[in-house]
Amino acid sequence: MEETLDRENMIPDDNTEEPAEAELDKAAFFGAVESMLYVSGEPIGFAELVRVFDLTEQQVRGLLFEMELTMRADGRGVIPFLTDSTVQLVTNPRYYDKVVSLLSPPEERSLSDSMMETLSVIAYRQPVTRADIEAVRGVRCEYSVTQLLKQGLIRELGRKDCIGRPMLFGTTDAFLRKFGLHSLDELPPMPVSEEEPSEDIEVV
CATH class of the missing domain: 1.10.10.10 (Winged helix-like DNA-binding domain superfamily/Winged helix DNA-binding domain)
Structure with missing residues (x-):
């Protein structure tokens, strides 16, 4: 009887775990998407992220927008760039001059x-x-x-x-x-x- 009661007392309260799981899921999404974009080097369509993460397109858009704001606020060197249907990692405009100075392109590809x-x-x-x-x-x-x-x-x-x-x-x-x-x-x-x-x- 005492053993049964002890086991029942050991059962965690589900309500106390939900906020931590939600926060972990969001952080995991940001990390996974950043890794995917880094490896790809090309724009990734929202439809692909919907498929991979089993989310709605609205959820994906919202998370990507929050990811962009977070990475900008943290002063990250690269940030997500969203179009109507894709996302890609691009250089943070804050550091554009430094990047150009480092690369020193011999010839600027300007438009006539x-x-x-x-x-x-x-x-x-x-x-x-x-x-x-x-x-x-x-x-x-x-x-x-x-x-x-x-x-x-x-x-x-x-x-x-x-x-x-x-x-x-x-x-x-x-x-x-x-x-x-x-x-x-x-x-x-x-x-x-x-x-x-x-x-x-x-x-x-």
Whole structure:
């Protein structure tokens, strides 16, 4: 009888364990996601995290947002960057100058005026073909499109279902990160200009 009572007294109170478990689960999520992003080196879709952690997309988004705030507040060197459907580890803007100073790139990959014009057309009107871009700009755009593809700011989306089946282009997550956007919805209103577009000059 005494042995039975002793065993009953040893049973922990479930209510006292729940807060600790909830906190542990959140910390475990942050750690696991950080590890996955570090190993991947590429954006990971929310759908994949939903599958891995058996959570809803809303829960995943909320946890990732809290993870970003926590890592920013802690002054971490890398932080999660969220888009409409993916998350990726990026350098904390607070340390950008130090990183650039260390790497000392021999040549900054800047965008020429013609490349910026081409990128703007693609960003606002995607998916678009080369012919669509040239119709807006009034000049040929092969060089600009090629350079934007090399820099990973645009990508091929497939072919348009029309005569000739031309390639369609759209922007990438790298485009969003470069311009500090989380989604295309954050693009400023399309500028209206009556100026003639400049020549698409090849830069060596």
